[in-house]
Amino acid sequence: TYTIGVSNGFVASEWRTLMVQDLEETAQAIEEELGITIELVFENADVDVQGQIQQIQNLLNRGVDAIIINPNDQQALNLALEEAVDEGVVVISTDQEIGAEGVINVVIDQTEWGRQNARWLAEALGGEGDIVIIEGFVGHPANEDRMAGVEEVLAEYPNINVVARESGQWDQATGQRVASDMLASIPNIDGILTQDGMAQGILTALNAANPDPFPIMTGEAYAGYLRLWDETARNHPGFTSVAVVNPPGIASSALRVAVEILQGGEVDESKLEGPFGNSLYIDIPFVITQDDLQARLEEFQDRPDSYAMDGIITQEQAASFMR
Amino acid sequence: MRPSSAWLRNHTYLVPLVLLVVAVALNYYFQPNFFQPRVLNGNLRVMLPLMVLAAGQALVIIAGGIDLSVGAMVSLVNVLLVTLVTRESGPPEVLLAVGAALLVGAAAGAVNGLCVAYLRLQPIVTTYATSFLFSGVALAVLPRPGGALPRALTTFYRSAPLGVPATAYGIALLLLLWVVLRRTRFVQYLYAVGGNAAAARASGVRVAFTRFLSYVTMGLFAALSAMMLTLSTGSGNSRLGDAMTLPSIVAVVLGGTRLAGGQGGVVGAVIGVAVLTIIRNLITFSNVPTWYQTLFDAVVILLALAGPGIVQLIRGRRA
């Protein structure tokens, strides 16, 4: 039997709640698949960095075998996590790559995520046009990684002009306000490049403003967005979008990797990538385009709007990361 | 009833102290290893930065103000520290950085003080406004999280010289500092200004200057808090301290300081932080279900805040 601690320092988002639910379900699945018992211990609260350090310490003091953490900060938790590693606890960071020694990251490649979005937009626009960018938290590593990918791609398309770039704080309401402002003060926007966490607000603003020409935009893989996209495309035949999945199940993938390691697996060094050389990149599960929109809509028709498209690796895939 | 003698008034932390004892007892019950040095050290490490910050907040609140920019100030000093110091820095650079940190903290506090004391702007909204100022500067100084401190420093923060956690010395120093400060005219005037500013002025107290100084002192405490926090995390982030603002105020109130000013103290604020921290331990060790943790946290804090009032209400009924 393994006791596995989960430290989540931010709860007020649908994505995080799905992440937690996935973990609960995955733990049961693993129990059934492998015939072992897993006791999950959750530390789930909105906390500052010190609060998350406290979460880590409390998990240690409860004697967990492994810690899955979605860190609030890229570096601030390193000392606390290294202490855990020193005590022989398996520590896996998910959703966010960190450089703490002995910690393994199980994440998707955010730079690649940004590239995919930007490439889609550039190509859909035929390589030219005025676009605006509404990004996430400026200074947040995930945002910075994504934007690095975006810039890399846009550099290849000299005829695409970025006429405005603003932060929507990864908040639907803020994104909606920012987009409303832009649409009212900037004429002739051809495309909007944005990220998950805001796209639905932005598309709502777009529908409300109803500009001419009606721009296309990158979106997010949430059920609510797909529905709005579908509706918008019906009213504005030129409208199209893309949804690159950022799976909340990434933490469950991390859980599977943790179980492999606890069962004696050793991570295959050659599979490690990333800025700190300690990341296992999980493939982006899928990308939704206009072509398969209808199929996906049907697939998720019972899900509430807040449902995020997901993907969790199998235990075999987790095992394939081991030596 | 309000205490009728000065002694009770000077010991407003007695009620929170009871709260702390109860909290510690509960924590020990759920977490038998609570008093192990390693566990205790870990807890104190988490508490210290907020304790320092709440101590400063207490001074401002006693003087009749409030500061919503403390978190942003901590962030600002934090990014400053990690830009001035690298993993390889020696003592001279570190000292320089400490000096610069105190200076910037005091300067940020002075901005607040100028606005509130001399321009007579309303503290809550003014410090909310300056928090944008400080956050913006912090973001400009360090656009991406990063930086590191010399290992020796972070190790020291986690060490336990003579078997007592380094942070325990820190808390002792903080309380000692308060004992010294409490004897000064400055702190005496904080109480007078917070209690009745017109009266203080008529008595020859320089009210605006006292208020101004209270914010400058807050800035210095924010800088100290940022130093502790940076020692704890070993890195910089332009939003690192943001989430500490509201807890610093809650801790002060939990510690028996009146938000209207003129009453309270630093001891209570320090106790308030300890109580807040222990409540989170309780959530872990009493196995509150995942989905109820936020609710539990809020309800317990609210009950702790309501405790004295409810006791009074019941006593008042009977009388």
Place this chain on the structure above:
Amino acid sequence: MPDRDPPASTPEPLLSARGIAKRYGAVRALEEASLSVRAGEVVALLGANGSGKSTLGKIITGITRPDAGTLTFDGAPLHLSEPAQARRRGITAVYQELSLVPDLSVAENVWLGHEPVRRGGIDRRTMKGRTAELLASFAGVFSVPVEPDTLVDSLPPSERQLVEVVKALAWRPRLLVLDEATASLDARQVDRLFELVRGWREGGMAVVFVSHRMNEIFRVADRAVVLRNGVTVGERRIGEVDEQELVQLMTGGGAVAAIALEGHDAPGAAAAPPGATEAPVVLELRRFASGVVAPLDLTLRQGELVGVGGLQGQGQSRLLLALFGAVPHQGEVRLEGAPVAFRNPRQALRAGVAYVPGDRNREGLLPVRPILENLQLPNWRRYGTPLRMERARRDAAAVVADLDVRLASLDEPVANLSGGNAQKVVIGKWLSRRPKLLLLDDPTKGVDVNAKAELYRLLARLQAQGTTILFHSSDDAELLGLCQRVLVMQDGRVTATLEGDTLDQRHLVAAAMGAQGAGAA
């Protein structure tokens, strides 16, 4: 004609203020005020409400900066930008609670701004010791024990006033301004204060004394300076002037009705309907008690004006508050025969009881709100929803005209009114309700002679209309002049009821001081 020249053949004054002017927006608080005080002299500063006495006092003590004029102190020009500077020069003042911090102890208040320091910190031991010494000069006249460690917040008004005095003394002043420092003191406390003042005068201290009580002026002052509308209009030696003349100076020769009180033929007394004992009973108390107020029985008849006297802080205010339902009480209350038990002022109000608090600024006014709102606060219920503002305004205007409140507009904040006019507003809000029972808690405190006279006339009119009045005053002359019956309280008990023959100064003082049987009914 005002004579501005100081009496000849005098030594150099310690302080002299010449041509002082001060405006607050459109209000001219002071236009051309002059005042000089010599060491060892007590100068009374007289004037109607709003004539600028307090403003002049504040300028002398550095709280307010004048717009024009010169100050000299000790022969040298004096420029003050902060109270602290005045204090360092030896100029201090006693205000009505203006300078006390409720959450600090007596000792901390007394030494605020100049705490004794030892080794970088406040020397609390010395502070307390010296406070105790200073308090000793008032030993025996405190109604509750006052120790250096007592929180000021827990003290009744008169004790706070004494602490103010002690606080001023701690500065060892050379010039002391007493601005209505006696207003909340009882006779015994005033006596002690005057003893002390005489002592200080011997010691060479200069004193500026502001009071609206004429008898006090004659008891303690050497000289009187009179202000009218911000202008110094006269200066008299006390030995060479009578009350009539001073009042004439203050009012510019206008109404002098107020001093008619002395002769027991005040309007109130005169209007007393003969045979009032036959009038129906309005209020009946049986074993009524509340806090310090010991159980008492009392019967009030319609149209009666009954006084409540005694030393300050003997439970008079508490008695009135309890009758108004603002504090809990025990015992039986019957209003017009029906048993009532008010648990809050609202219930009392609805039953026809009204209350005028003693501390106008803290309990009677909404300073920043318009006069209209102050007058109508208890009455909005009558104007429906939506409020019929035109009617409310008309009614308020009627009250204002009735009481002769001097104001620019009903929409002006009540804070702009002078003390006397503000007091009229406090009473005025009850007028339109025609209360059955009116409770008054020292309503003439800090009110000038004219305003007092108007208040007395108002009370008489209410009486004539059938309102029963229970009237607490710290001014003995007022009680004796107005009331047919006076209850004297000591230590929460009614120790005497003065009526008919016993209703005189001698009996009142004796009863207040606790001489039993001085006129018990």
Place this chain on the structure above:
Amino acid sequence: MSRVPPAAVALLLSVALFFLAGLVQPNFVNAAQAINIVRLAAFLGIIAAGQTLVIISGGEGIDLSVGAVVTLGAILTFMISGGSSERLWLALLVVLAVGAAIGLVNGLGIVFVRIPPLVMTLGMAGVVQGTILAVTRGNIPGGVPRALANLVTGRFLGVPGAIYLWALLGLLMWFVLQRTRYGRELFAVGVNRRTAALSGVNVSGVVVLTYTLSGLLAALGGLLLLGFTQRVFLTLGETYLFPSIAAVVVGGTVLAGGRGSYFGTMAGALVLTMTESLLRSMRIGEAYQMIVFGAILVVLLSVYGRQRERE
């Protein structure tokens, strides 16, 4: 002191700011943007309505639970109506009741248990947030009734419904503050509670009612906001919390209580929204936007947010 009411100053300021923006950013000044800004300000203004009452009530009055209650209002509408316009009435009823109940608890805690408003309402925000999380687990089924979306975003004479609703609320608030007994007593309570009590005002009742109204108005704000965002999420209302306080103060309502108006708050919401939009259109970096916003806010406050020394 000038006699110009703060509300007018703030309003003039926002108009001036708007045209000033034209100098910096020519395509910022057009009818579409003007309407857009008023519409964005409408939601802040609506959410700040209850806050205005609470701040006028004095006694350090402040309501930090409005953010959470706004979120709750939107979520309840979303879940109860399930996207059906017929059930919108039911949702409205429940939302108002729940909002009022939360405000009532705030009021009772503040008045009878004597918890300072700042911490009472902060704690309540946590309780509401925690309850939402515990009950929904982030999984919020439902929908936005078309009627609601039309009401808020639909245009009449080119002006979105939200603006009409806001104007209506403005009139209602004026009526409550100036033409009802409650409004008059609220100001009295804000200035001096003892005077008010001794003049027969039910002080506890007024204060409790004020917090109740604040909860109710915040919940209503959440319902209307849903018509705009057309989506619910757990942080929906949070971003409006501190701006709602700033709008009240910038509009000339004094935090010490007893003075202020809702027109002021409306103007304050306009100024704040305008400033934010303007900064955005100037395209300076995030960091500098924050710095400039903070500085402008300080300047705005010093125009008329100054407090007089306690007399």
